[in-house]
Amino acid sequence: MxxxxxxxxxxxxxxxxxxxxxxxxxxxxxxxxxxxxxxxxxxxxxxxxxxxxxxxxxxxxxxxxxxxxxxxxxxxxxxxxxxxxxxxxxxxxxxxxxxxxxxxxxxxxxxxxxxxxxxxxxxxxxxxxxxxxxxxxxxxxxxxxxxxxxxxxxxxxxxxxxxxxxxxxxxxxxxxxxxxxxxxxxxxxxxxxxxxxxxxxxxxxxxxxxxxxxxxxxxxxxxxxLVPGGHIRLRFADAAALDAAAGLLDGSARDGSARDGSARDGSARDNAGLTLTVPSAGGVGALRSVLDRLDAAHLEVDDVSIHTPDLDDVFFALTGTKDQSGGVDTKGTES
CATH class of the missing domain: 3.40.50.300 (P-loop containing nucleotide triphosphate hydrolases)
Known part of the structure; x- marks a missing residue:
């Protein structure tokens, strides 16, 4: 008890x-x-x-x-x-x-x-x-x-x-x-x-x-x-697979370098530039759904990871407080 x-x-x-x-x-x-x-x-x-x-x-x-x-x-x-x-x-x-x-x-x-x-x-x-x-x-x-x-x-x-x-x-x-x-x-x-x-x-x-x-x-x-921002991160071997997956998965977002229209064959892109993030509440079911859709389209994924909000996200979302360096202000005392 x-x-x-x-x-x-x-x-x-x-x-x-x-x-x-x-x-x-x-x-x-x-x-x-x-x-x-x-x-x-x-x-x-x-x-x-x-x-x-x-x-x-x-x-x-x-x-x-x-x-x-x-x-x-x-x-x-x-x-x-x-x-x-x-x-x-x-x-x-x-x-x-x-x-x-x-x-x-x-x-x-x-x-x-x-x-x-x-x-x-x-x-x-x-x-x-x-x-x-x-x-x-x-x-x-x-x-x-x-x-x-x-x-x-x-x-x-x-x-x-x-x-x-x-x-x-x-x-x-x-x-x-x-x-x-x-x-x-x-x-x-x-x-x-x-x-x-x-x-x-x-x-x-x-x-x-x-x-x-x-x-x-x-x-x-x-x-x-309580905090949004969970996502699944997918990395592909080439730009063609990345482009196809981006068109298939609603709400997905490419890495910043992957939005550049140059080097369409992917030869000038690093691994980070071949990643795609898909909004997700987390959990095995959401991951399985994404992978099943990619599999049905015959798209192979080089690497996959699930990212969920951490307490940093919770802190900033609920208090709206950051110090000038972008982190938690840990200096001084408080009342």
Missing amino acids: TTTAIAVQGLRKSYGTKTVLDDVDLTVNAGTVTALLGPNGAGKTTTVHILSTLVRPDAGTLTVAGCDVVRDPDGVRAAIGLTGQFSAVDGLLTGEENLLLMARLRHLGAKRSKTRVAELLEQFDLVEAARKPLATYSGGMRRRLDLAMTLVATPSVIFLDEPTTGLDPRSRHTMWDIVRGLVLEGTTVLLTTQHLEEADQLADHIAVLDGGRIVADGTPDELKR
Whole structure:
């Protein structure tokens, strides 16, 4: 039976005349990863700060681990862990000392603190660096230590606010593996991110937040199906086959170089110039239909591939936000 770890209904928050969150509803099932996806200023961090009792909501009903965020903030704090956008570690202490400090703050007791710190150092591959100053730690090591500190009291719900920002690809994948391991153990994770691949890799459920509102939510596959742009790409051996297929398949479009009327024999065209894209909702049935029509016309295909919209397409379609380089703006913080 599915249980709800986080429930949000009618969440509103404003700062002066600026509305940051406007009637947000969100449900996170226990033992799953839910990603809040959205551009800078969408309200992702504000949502996390409210759910973790750092900021008071203006309106709405919110529960975390069965505790009301407004009426029982101590109950919420006892059940959660929070890793913010920037590592909250003390640079004057060693990794082990940081963990012991957190254990004391969580009132684990001397014996349990020592045992728990040893467990976390092992789990996060920090044993060799445990007694070294943080000045010797890489960004990935600091981030792992930060998450380890969040887990000292074994919270049932964890908030991760852009946890891999600034990490190299190897460190990012290490963090992903750690998160997957936590979920396998039954931990619930609410993740904010602007790394679309991260949401695709980790999330069981994604909520797209834009302008303080949830504009779409569902599994990654469900969200991808909301966006048009799926197609089948066909590559042919020569221009004659390409031209015949283009006339046969309604709505198909040639590669840009293939529209050039010169070199009709195809000798001057590269492989990319001999490709044809056919709009498709995806699936085996659509592919079989296209190939059957080509086969009936005795047209051979050199190569075929199916392309479906990814989370980049979903992000841009639902939020309409790109940075100047054409990608997601990953700089700065958001309210």
